[in-house]
Amino acid sequence: MNKNRLETFCDGVIAIIITIMVLEMKVPHGAEWSDLSTLLPIFLSYLMSFIYLGIYWGNHHHLMYAITRVTSGIIWSNLNLLFWLSLIPFSTAWMGENHFATNTVALYSISLLMPAIAWYILQSLVLKHHLHPDEFEFAHRRQNRKGKISLLCYILSIVFAFISPVISGVFIVGVALMWIIPDKNIEKEFK
Amino acid sequence: MNKNRLETFCDGVIAIIITIMVLEMKVPHGAEWSDLSTLLPIFLSYLMSFIYLGIYWGNHHHLMYAITRVTSGIIWSNLNLLFWLSLIPFSTAWMGENHFATNTVALYSISLLMPAIAWYILQSLVLKHHLHPDEFEFAHRRQNRKGKISLLCYILSIVFAFISPVISGVFIVGVALMWIIPDKNIEKEFK
Amino acid sequence: MNKNRLETFCDGVIAIIITIMVLEMKVPHGAEWSDLSTLLPIFLSYLMSFIYLGIYWGNHHHLMYAITRVTSGIIWSNLNLLFWLSLIPFSTAWMGENHFATNTVALYSISLLMPAIAWYILQSLVLKHHLHPDEFEFAHRRQNRKGKISLLCYILSIVFAFISPVISGVFIVGVALMWIIPDKNIEKEFK
Amino acid sequence: MNKNRLETFCDGVIAIIITIMVLEMKVPHGAEWSDLSTLLPIFLSYLMSFIYLGIYWGNHHHLMYAITRVTSGIIWSNLNLLFWLSLIPFSTAWMGENHFATNTVALYSISLLMPAIAWYILQSLVLKHHLHPDEFEFAHRRQNRKGKISLLCYILSIVFAFISPVISGVFIVGVALMWIIPDKNIEKEFK
Numbered sequence: 001m002n003k004n005r006l007e008t009f010c011d012g013v014i015a016i017i018i019t020i021m022v023l024e025m026k027v028p029h030g031a032e033w034s035d036l037s038t039l040l041p042i043f044l045s046y047l048m049s050f051i052y053l054g055i056y057w058g059n060h061h062h063l064m065y066a067i068t069r070v071t072s073g074i075i076w077s078n079l080n081l082l083f084w085l086s087l088i089p090f091s092t093a094w095m096g097e098n099h100f101a102t103n104t105v106a107l108y109s110i111s112l113l114m115p116a117i118a119w120y121i122l123q124s125l126v127l128k129h130h131l132h133p134d135e136f137e138f139a140h141r142r143q144n145r146k147g148k149i150s151l152l153c154y155i156l157s158i159v160f161a162f163i164s165p166v167i168s169g170v171f172i173v174g175v176a177l178m179w180i181i182p183d184k185n186i187e188k189e190f191k
Numbered sequence: 192m193n194k195n196r197l198e199t200f201c202d203g204v205i206a207i208i209i210t211i212m213v214l215e216m217k218v219p220h221g222a223e224w225s226d227l228s229t230l231l232p233i234f235l236s237y238l239m240s241f242i243y244l245g246i247y248w249g250n251h252h253h254l255m256y257a258i259t260r261v262t263s264g265i266i267w268s269n270l271n272l273l274f275w276l277s278l279i280p281f282s283t284a285w286m287g288e289n290h291f292a293t294n295t296v297a298l299y300s301i302s303l304l305m306p307a308i309a310w311y312i313l314q315s316l317v318l319k320h321h322l323h324p325d326e327f328e329f330a331h332r333r334q335n336r337k338g339k340i341s342l343l344c345y346i347l348s349i350v351f352a353f354i355s356p357v358i359s360g361v362f363i364v365g366v367a368l369m370w371i372i373p374d375k376n377i378e379k380e381f382k
Numbered sequence: 383m384n385k386n387r388l389e390t391f392c393d394g395v396i397a398i399i400i401t402i403m404v405l406e407m408k409v410p411h412g413a414e415w416s417d418l419s420t421l422l423p424i425f426l427s428y429l430m431s432f433i434y435l436g437i438y439w440g441n442h443h444h445l446m447y448a449i450t451r452v453t454s455g456i457i458w459s460n461l462n463l464l465f466w467l468s469l470i471p472f473s474t475a476w477m478g479e480n481h482f483a484t485n486t487v488a489l490y491s492i493s494l495l496m497p498a499i500a501w502y503i504l505q506s507l508v509l510k511h512h513l514h515p516d517e518f519e520f521a522h523r524r525q526n527r528k529g530k531i532s533l534l535c536y537i538l539s540i541v542f543a544f545i546s547p548v549i550s551g552v553f554i555v556g557v558a559l560m561w562i563i564p565d566k567n568i569e570k571e572f573k
Numbered sequence: 574m575n576k577n578r579l580e581t582f583c584d585g586v587i588a589i590i591i592t593i594m595v596l597e598m599k600v601p602h603g604a605e606w607s608d609l610s611t612l613l614p615i616f617l618s619y620l621m622s623f624i625y626l627g628i629y630w631g632n633h634h635h636l637m638y639a640i641t642r643v644t645s646g647i648i649w650s651n652l653n654l655l656f657w658l659s660l661i662p663f664s665t666a667w668m669g670e671n672h673f674a675t676n677t678v679a680l681y682s683i684s685l686l687m688p689a690i691a692w693y694i695l696q697s698l699v700l701k702h703h704l705h706p707d708e709f710e711f712a713h714r715r716q717n718r719k720g721k722i723s724l725l726c727y728i729l730s731i732v733f734a735f736i737s738p739v740i741s742g743v744f745i746v747g748v749a750l751m752w753i754i755p756d757k758n759i760e761k762e763f764k
Contacts, residue, residue: 012206015585203397394588
């Protein structure tokens with residue numbers, strides 16, 4: 001099968017999800033700065049989700065690189081991932097519009113947990129099928145470890161939303177930072 | 192002509208349709224779980240349509256693989272398919288917002304029947320023009336049979352919507368399962 | 383420069399325009415067939431515009447085939463075309479929601495005239511730069527003639543909107559048919 | 574890594590941003606020309622933003638041409654650029670709906686300044702990593718100079734918004750013209 005077409009489709013869906021989120025930032029009717037200020041939590045939620053979708057896109061990019069053939073399992077694991085990612089604009093908007101209220105932060109954390117599980121499934125499938133050298137596998141196994149830490153953080157974030165949404169926020173920002181920063185190590189191993 | 196461009200365009204349109212549907216899940220104003228619960232039928236409708244569009248994308252992927260040249264007929268059959276697929280977000284939202292009311296389930300079934308007919312036309316055209324070995328043709332002819340069963344199920348689903356929408360739902364879910372599960376057989380024949 | 387990237391971008395924009403139009407078919411609140419029937423003019427307008435965008439996409443596909451290098455002029459002529467095409471969802475929705483009222487049919491005709499002019503400019507530019515054999519040029523020159531007939535029909539359609547919108551509709555449907563049907567002749571000359 | 578996938582993703586996002594803006598031109602309920610006339614400032618804002626996004630797309634096209642390998646830095650600089658570009662539909666709509674009021678013109682100028690800074694970062698990164706001949710570097714260094722002039726103009730445009738929004742408009746249109754017109758020189762140096 002054609003790996004490119006799978007990549008193109010995923011890129012398309014992620015590109016649309018990332019852009020559609022901005023539509024939730026409804027244009028205010030007044031022309032005062034105060035009319036804008038009510039949008040700040042929506043803006044921050046959008047920023048956070050944009051970064052998460054950027055991370056998924058980047059990691060997807062690396063993961064697909066490893067695939068040597070596209071199976072039904074990979075197609076459906078991919079669609080599963082895209083389905084959960086497609087719900088992020090909804091949870092982002094709900095959280096932003098309700099100024100990080102308890103339930104909305106919990107749902108946002110769930111909406112990050114679900115694609116993380118989908119990612120874990122997809123990655124396991126790719127690791128089982130790909131035929132690249134061990135160094136590559138090593139890099140991905142480490143990513144797998146990061147994936148497990150992320151899953152734990154999302155679950156903690158769901159729990160803490162009912163105690164203090166701020167702590168949930170710390171977990172969510174922390175996971176994002178963990179994925180952005182050590183990306184360079186993986187890259188070195190590629191070269 | 193360029194087969195890739197046709198694929199890219201179709202992928203783009205399907206990616207947009209699949210993602211745009213989620214916009215119909217309007218963010219509720221309250222921050223209570225009860226505010227979310229009213230969205231459950233919309234969520235289930237979205238899930239169902241996501242799976243159907245995923246199936247179409249996957250099958251389109253296989254079908255285009257068989258094409259050796261792009262004719263006007265294939266371009267227009269493709270556009271015909273995309274037109275009917277583009278109406279699925281509408282019928283999905285109508286059904287979801289009206290909690291699976293009789294008429295809305297009937298329209299949803301019609302909105303699945305129409306692209307199925309369009310698919311049948313496209314597939315027949317491809318089978319007439321492609322030049323690949325018989326094994327491949329065999330696989331597609333079997334798909335053609337599955338296509339005919341699907342057509343029948345959609346028609347039954349339209350009829351049963353006026354008797355019991357639940358039975359329509361069984362037909363719709365059944366057809367989806369039929370397409371997801373035996374995908375593996377086709378794949379084996381490809382390898 | 384890279385011709386592929388220009389094609390991909392145009393395909394993306396046309397795919398989005400074609401799909402975004404369907405968002406104007408707002409889901410009615412009731413679950414009766416009578417709630418749907420008010421959408422019929424919007425549906426018909428959408429169908430017409432879908433066909434026109436399909437024609438543009440198909441012709442663009444043929445035209446880009448002829449390009450041997452991408453110049454600034456071609457990039458901006460393309461963006462000019464995409465700009466006018468991007469306004470079609472607006473004029474389509476205005477016409478559909480106002481049940482083919484005089485002004486709305488006139489604007490719709492204008493919204494078809496503008497991309498037709500943009501297309502004419504783009505095509506002239508391509509014909510000046512491309513280096514393919516004469517047969518190809520011949521085919522395009524004939525398309526150029528069809529382009530001129532279309533321009534005339536759009537202008538007549540604008541004028542007749544103020545006399546009888548039905549006649550405008552005949553012109554609009556007629557032009558669409560003219561572009562769909564003899565496509566096959568061009569194809570023959572390609573082979 | 575795969576440069577193509579980065580390009581495709583950026584093209585996708587820019588294509589969606591450029592098209593989504595048109596959704597802010599809400600279809601008026603009446604069918605009179607006067608109903609349309611209130612949309613004129615929104616139309617003009619859309620036109621301006623369409624041109625800016627077209628310029629970014631064209632320049633991105635040139636810049637990516639220079640890249641010989643995709644690093645994490647380039648991926649994130651790109652996402653940074655796309656993030657700021659994705660906010661343009663919002664600032665465009667706010668400005669258009671409020672008929673070029675002071676604050677809205679200031680925000681629009683800021684929404685042009687931010688992607689310009691992001692572009693500057695991306696370009697610097699590419700210039701540091703790319704390995705193409707000096708002529709190419711020369712062309713880009715000149716673009717860098719144009720980038721600096723643009724940054725200055727955007728800042729002046731923000732300041733003047735509070736004195737006279739018309740002067741801001743002159744700066745904004747001026748920068749657009751500066752980028753559109755001398756594009757041809759760069760092209761010559763490429764050939």
